[in-house]
Amino acid sequence: MASTGGSNPTQSGSVTTVLLSLAINAGIAAAEIGVFMLIRPRFPRIYRPKSFLGPKEERVDALPDGLFSWIVPFFKRPTKAIIDSNGLDAYMFVSYLEMMIWILGPIFIFTWVLLLPIYAVNTPGGESGFNLLTFGQLAQGNAIQSRKYVAPLIVQYIVTGWICFVIRKWMLNFIKLRQDFLVSPHHANHPQARTLLVTGVPNEYLGEQKLRGLYSHLPGGVERVWLNRDLKDLPDVYDERQKLLNKLESVESKIIATAYKKVKKNKVAEGGVEADDPVDRYLTKKERPTMKAGAKLGFFGGKKVDAVTHLRSEIERLTQEINARRGEEKDYKPANAAFLLFKTQVGCHMAMGMVPHHEPYKMSRRYIEAHPNAVVWSNLSMNPYAQKIRTALFWALTIVFILVWLPLIAFTAIVSNLSGLCTEVSWLAWICTIPTAVTGIIQGFLPTVLLAVLNMLLPIILRIFARQSGLPTTTDIELSLMDRMTWFNLIDNFLLFTIISGVSGGISMIVPILENPTGLPALISLYIPKANTFYISYIILQALSGTAGGLLQIAKLVIYYIKTMFLGSTPRKVWHINNDLTSPAWGTLFASTTLTTIITFGYAVLAPLINGFAFVAFIFFWVLYKYLATYVWDMKPENETSGLFFVKAVRASLYGLYVSQLILTVLFFTAQATNANGTTSQTAIPEGVFMVILMVITVGFQIILFDSVGDLTTALPLSLVAPATGNSSNFDGETVNGHRQSSSGEKQRLLAANALGPNGQNRQNVQPGYEESGSYQMKPFQNGQQTGAQDGGQYTGSTNMAKVNSASSGEDEDSSAQHFVHPAMRDSQRTLWYPQDRFGLSGEAVARAREHGLDATDKGTSFNEKNKIQTDMYCPPGEELL
Numbered sequence: 001m002a003s004t005g006g007s008n009p010t011q012s013g014s015v016t017t018v019l020l021s022l023a024i025n026a027g028i029a030a031a032e033i034g035v036f037m038l039i040r041p042r043f044p045r046i047y048r049p050k051s052f053l054g055p056k057e058e059r060v061d062a063l064p065d066g067l068f069s070w071i072v073p074f075f076k077r078p079t080k081a082i083i084d085s086n087g088l089d090a091y092m093f094v095s096y097l098e099m100m101i102w103i104l105g106p107i108f109i110f111t112w113v114l115l116l117p118i119y120a121v122n123t124p125g126g127e128s129g130f131n132l133l134t135f136g137q138l139a140q141g142n143a144i145q146s147r148k149y150v151a152p153l154i155v156q157y158i159v160t161g162w163i164c165f166v167i168r169k170w171m172l173n174f175i176k177l178r179q180d181f182l183v184s185p186h187h188a189n190h191p192q193a194r195t196l197l198v199t200g201v202p203n204e205y206l207g208e209q210k211l212r213g214l215y216s217h218l219p220g221g222v223e224r225v226w227l228n229r230d231l232k233d234l235p236d237v238y239d240e241r242q243k244l245l246n247k248l249e250s251v252e253s254k255i256i257a258t259a260y261k262k263v264k265k266n267k268v269a270e271g272g273v274e275a276d277d278p279v280d281r282y283l284t285k286k287e288r289p290t291m292k293a294g295a296k297l298g299f300f301g302g303k304k305v306d307a308v309t310h311l312r313s314e315i316e317r318l319t320q321e322i323n324a325r326r327g328e329e330k331d332y333k334p335a336n337a338a339f340l341l342f343k344t345q346v347g348c349h350m351a352m353g354m355v356p357h358h359e360p361y362k363m364s365r366r367y368i369e370a371h372p373n374a375v376v377w378s379n380l381s382m383n384p385y386a387q388k389i390r391t392a393l394f395w396a397l398t399i400v401f402i403l404v405w406l407p408l409i410a411f412t413a414i415v416s417n418l419s420g421l422c423t424e425v426s427w428l429a430w431i432c433t434i435p436t437a438v439t440g441i442i443q444g445f446l447p448t449v450l451l452a453v454l455n456m457l458l459p460i461i462l463r464i465f466a467r468q469s470g471l472p473t474t475t476d477i478e479l480s481l482m483d484r485m486t487w488f489n490l491i492d493n494f495l496l497f498t499i500i501s502g503v504s505g506g507i508s509m510i511v512p513i514l515e516n517p518t519g520l521p522a523l524i525s526l527y528i529p530k531a532n533t534f535y536i537s538y539i540i541l542q543a544l545s546g547t548a549g550g551l552l553q554i555a556k557l558v559i560y561y562i563k564t565m566f567l568g569s570t571p572r573k574v575w576h577i578n579n580d581l582t583s584p585a586w587g588t589l590f591a592s593t594t595l596t597t598i599i600t601f602g603y604a605v606l607a608p609l610i611n612g613f614a615f616v617a618f619i620f621f622w623v624l625y626k627y628l629a630t631y632v633w634d635m636k637p638e639n640e641t642s643g644l645f646f647v648k649a650v651r652a653s654l655y656g657l658y659v660s661q662l663i664l665t666v667l668f669f670t671a672q673a674t675n676a677n678g679t680t681s682q683t684a685i686p687e688g689v690f691m692v693i694l695m696v697i698t699v700g701f702q703i704i705l706f707d708s709v710g711d712l713t714t715a716l717p718l719s720l721v722a723p724a725t726g727n728s729s730n731f732d733g734e735t736v737n738g739h740r741q742s743s744s745g746e747k748q749r750l751l752a753a754n755a756l757g758p759n760g761q762n763r764q765n766v767q768p769g770y771e772e773s774g775s776y777q778m779k780p781f782q783n784g785q786q787t788g789a790q791d792g793g794q795y796t797g798s799t800n801m802a803k804v805n806s807a808s809s810g811e812d813e814d815s816s817a818q819h820f821v822h823p824a825m826r827d828s829q830r831t832l833w834y835p836q837d838r839f840g841l842s843g844e845a846v847a848r849a850r851e852h853g854l855d856a857t858d859k860g861t862s863f864n865e866k867n868k869i870q871t872d873m874y875c876p877p878g879e880e881l882l
Helices: 009-042 071-076 081-120 129-133 135-140 145-183 208-214 234-264 307-326 345-353 384-404 406-415 418-424 426-433 436-444 446-468 474-504 507-515 517-552 554-566 571-579 586-603 609-631 644-670 685-709 744-753 841-851
Strands: 195-199 222-229 290-293 303-306 334-342 365-368 672-674 680-682 861-863 869-871
Touching: 009 436, 009 517, 081 129, 081 135, 081 145, 081 586, 081 609, 081 644, 129 135, 129 517, 135 145, 135 517, 145 644, 145 685, 195 345, 208 222, 234 307, 234 571, 234 841, 290 307, 303 307, 307 841, 334 345, 345 365, 384 406, 384 446, 384 474, 406 446, 406 474, 436 446, 446 474, 446 517, 446 586, 474 517, 474 586, 474 644, 517 554, 517 586, 517 609, 554 571, 571 869, 586 609, 586 644, 644 685
Parallel strands: none
Antiparallel strands: 195 334, 195 365, 222 334, 290 303, 672 680, 861 869
16 A cells, blocks of 8 residues: 655644644643632632531531642542542542553553554654554555564553453452441441342232241341332322422512512512501512413413412312322232332342242342432332333334434544545545644544533433333432443444544545455554544543533532522522532443543554553543542432442443454454565464454453452352341451451440541531430431431441431331332421511411411521522421431
């Protein structure tokens, strides 16, 4: 194949593209980081809310407010402290980033020192710029020069070995962390740790006594059974009441706010005008809020009525209807699923692993440690056969979606190689006349932004697919989403993009190739490695402007103040605007991160330059997400899986390793060299064979790794459980199978230490429900859920483990009986919350609401000097703080 020549824009443009991308993103990042450092102390609500919001026992010490004084304390803070405040999922995500730093550091140095000179020196490829440093340089040599193929083969073996070694080390560390969590007394004693969700229960076992009897063979048996029931349209009635409660709070708050505005503008005197109704003292009849009762879709038809009067009456009616329809649980037919609370943690885990029924698919899907707030009630009653069909259908739709998305990815890939197209396609020759700098911006910056935008739209659709598959918990939906995102990234965002981007650089050669198919292998070997230029630009975008933007959180800052100015119309909304903390969607965050891993592994040997950029990128990622996980995020207990996303991330990383091996294998088998007589012949068949062997070895490693730790990622090892003494957490201080158990004295010391929160504050002063006993009792909430802190034990990173579980072992009987009952059958009417005012309107609204049998209050709220609603409540009335 003739050389394209060093002056070709395709060759020189690679350097321009990457350097311009680096310059643009570095400039953006520098500006964002500068602004972040300046405004960080002024906006604690955005940049360190975890230091003063959320459950007090989970707060962290704030960093110093100085421009640079915060940096050293931040890096000194142990990463494992994330477990204390945000759980194992958050820590394992940051740990995954650290794992990638350990993997890529040596690979970056090794490949740059060994491979870059081999690719660049004394090779006849005729490339220039960054394309000079790719495997493609070896694709145009003679038989003697093709001996250099041994180098990438050896490097791929070494790189694979190092990756496998580090992954195994991190997996074993994760197993230890998860096991310590599972056997910790705090976790083991919680009902959630002993609760099993079983779906697809046949009719003959849809009874409490029957299920108790079925599992009576297991240690301790079953303590309590909650049957899922067909509530018909009762959940819809319940949801309608919730909607009307929100609307009534909004309407009453608007009336009070209007009174303040009229008094401020001197349209009404401070005491109002003479009127029987307190509201009429400040508002005319025309100013009173109205609504249409019985309107279709809320707009068409209906009768115009006073909004407050109508809403009170409707809420009263719905409350009476809900209370009347609740009746007895036996009035509602059991529907396919049940929650079983076992008396022992061992019994629950044994039930998880056992086959409960002798017929296909019946009771085959079981889920351990489901959180009540994570249950997708609409999916519980799904027939197991219907669930299987739905699962297959929506995975098929996922595959179709991957294929449908291809044209968009193809367009992005083509734009990323405009400089190649302008020399290969005659009607695009005008692109070559554009200044190199402009072309570099277009193909280096625009495609990466376009790809990022496209990837933002994906989770919305794929999450719907996962939910419609019939999964019964939100955590399982998120885990399924990660699987779908991983396959999408692997196929569309990497494999197909690589092929399209690489081949588009030699598109004018397709006709000659069709006439002479023997030239196809050379085309593949030459052009596929060139797609690395786009991926380097993509990694630069994520590492620089992406990381800096993640620290600055400008969108969050703007949205917060927009909400404060325009959406803080009720005390409840104000409270949530000021107190709700963000948490990541693990299914998308892990998937986007593993995409960078897949890209890097895929090009680690083909284009080693990418390794250095990726190494620096993961360092930046680690800094960003350690900061967010420590000071910004607040993981809710219903979103916690205790590290299961990490296991999927490891699998995805190995997929990236397989892809790199597969591509190199294809390139070896298709590599050709020019003979002395001008003919070509394949010259890397032995290297291809050795790559096949390496792929087999890697597959064997994965099988052995996950076979050896497979059950350990979820199961409870008996060797770590304390001897049976009537209390599964009664550690006696002896060594059991090599693991030291906590002695009674040590446990008392840990309990006393845990009387203080992570910042040293006294927990007894946090909120009602705490006792002066060295530890503290969990505070029950309206729906029977509770929060608290660790009791001590083998797992020492403790406080957030209370979030993973929703109830303590010391809870009252009425509270525990409501855990897995649908909210429509369980929750009372949420307390109406009005802003307290100096005109007495809120007091009147509370009194009128109570006349209708509605619970209402105006406590903990007021108007500030700007007539804006404010509140100092620790938790909104009728809600819970988790």
